[in-house]
Amino acid sequence: MCCGRPMCWSRAATSGLAMGRFIRLAAIYRLTPANGLPLVLSAWWLTAHLPSRTAFHQLPLAMAIYRLFGHMLTYSGTSLALQQADRGAYRVASVTFRVVPLGELPGGHRYADGYKRTDPVIRCGSLFFRSFSAFVLERLLPWWSDGQGVGKRRMLSAHLGRDDPRYGRLLRTDGIIEGQGIAADNRDDWGNLNAANAGDHRRVIVSGWRSGETVAAHLRVGNGRVELYTTEAPAADRSHPLADRYSVSIGAARRLLRPFGLESDVIDRGTVIDRGTVVG
Numbered sequence: 001m002c003c004g005r006p007m008c009w010s011r012a013a014t015s016g017l018a019m020g021r022f023i024r025l026a027a028i029y030r031l032t033p034a035n036g037l038p039l040v041l042s043a044w045w046l047t048a049h050l051p052s053r054t055a056f057h058q059l060p061l062a063m064a065i066y067r068l069f070g071h072m073l074t075y076s077g078t079s080l081a082l083q084q085a086d087r088g089a090y091r092v093a094s095v096t097f098r099v100v101p102l103g104e105l106p107g108g109h110r111y112a113d114g115y116k117r118t119d120p121v122i123r124c125g126s127l128f129f130r131s132f133s134a135f136v137l138e139r140l141l142p143w144w145s146d147g148q149g150v151g152k153r154r155m156l157s158a159h160l161g162r163d164d165p166r167y168g169r170l171l172r173t174d175g176i177i178e179g180q181g182i183a184a185d186n187r188d189d190w191g192n193l194n195a196a197n198a199g200d201h202r203r204v205i206v207s208g209w210r211s212g213e214t215v216a217a218h219l220r221v222g223n224g225r226v227e228l229y230t231t232e233a234p235a236a237d238r239s240h241p242l243a244d245r246y247s248v249s250i251g252a253a254r255r256l257l258r259p260f261g262l263e264s265d266v267i268d269r270g271t272v273i274d275r276g277t278v279v280g
Contacts, residue, residue, distance in 0.1 A: 024037075119132050157270055158262075207249060
């Protein structure tokens with residue numbers, strides 16, 4: 001599926017890694033078939049939908065890889081297959097979006113720096129996503145993650161304020177390393193790329209994307225707040241410290257927040273919510 005040149009293989013590996021992480025999370029959120037992982041492509045599907053190498057390369061690489069397995073994912077009975085929509089747009093379930101070429105981005109736009117044609121910027125309504133990988137993760141975490149038996153809950157919420165420089169670094173830094181988490185960014189600009197008051201949002205996945213992990217946990221960063229969501233079942237009742245009840249999620253969140261100086265403000269002084277299954 002690749003031309004064989006070193007740079008091409010590098011891009012394929014990067015996009016494949018991103019989609020592999022998405023699949024692991026999708027399995028935790030019970031979007032994969034009942035027989036679980038690995039996902040196995042049938043020869044019939046490949047022949048019917050990808051009869052040639054050219055057919056595969058008609059899409060940006062990350063989208064082409066997602067297309068290989070998206071039809072095997074379902075949410076509440078709805079297929080999450082990637083489909084063509086009207087006027088050059090695409091659709092996953094009921095969500096329609098389009099690819100934004102680099103040439104459409106104004107000079108100095110935050111998402112122009114580091115733009116990847118293999119994993120391009122996405123427009124979905126008033127929301128703007130740094131990449132297709134960020135787009136599908138953003139759809140997965142709040143909207144496709146509350147299926148029966150998943151048990152996702154919002155555990156913590158801390159209001160830091162938009163002017164807190166530590167919050168600003170957590171929201172915008174490109175320096176979140178792989179061992180800490182995976183950032184998925186979006187911007188609400190009301191459809192105006194030059195909007196001066198566009199709102200930046202970020203979700204940082206701290207658990208669930210590594211091989212062998214069974215708990216999905218992420219931080220939602222936006223509107224001056226940091227919130228922690230998890231699928232982890234409590235190990236003790238509410239009379240015990242939060243770290244004892246949710247050791248995996250709290251430990252992973254602490255490791256991410258510590259370098260930003262936010263560990264205590266969010267984990268120790270944040271508002272404990274600990275609700276059952278929620279969307280957010």
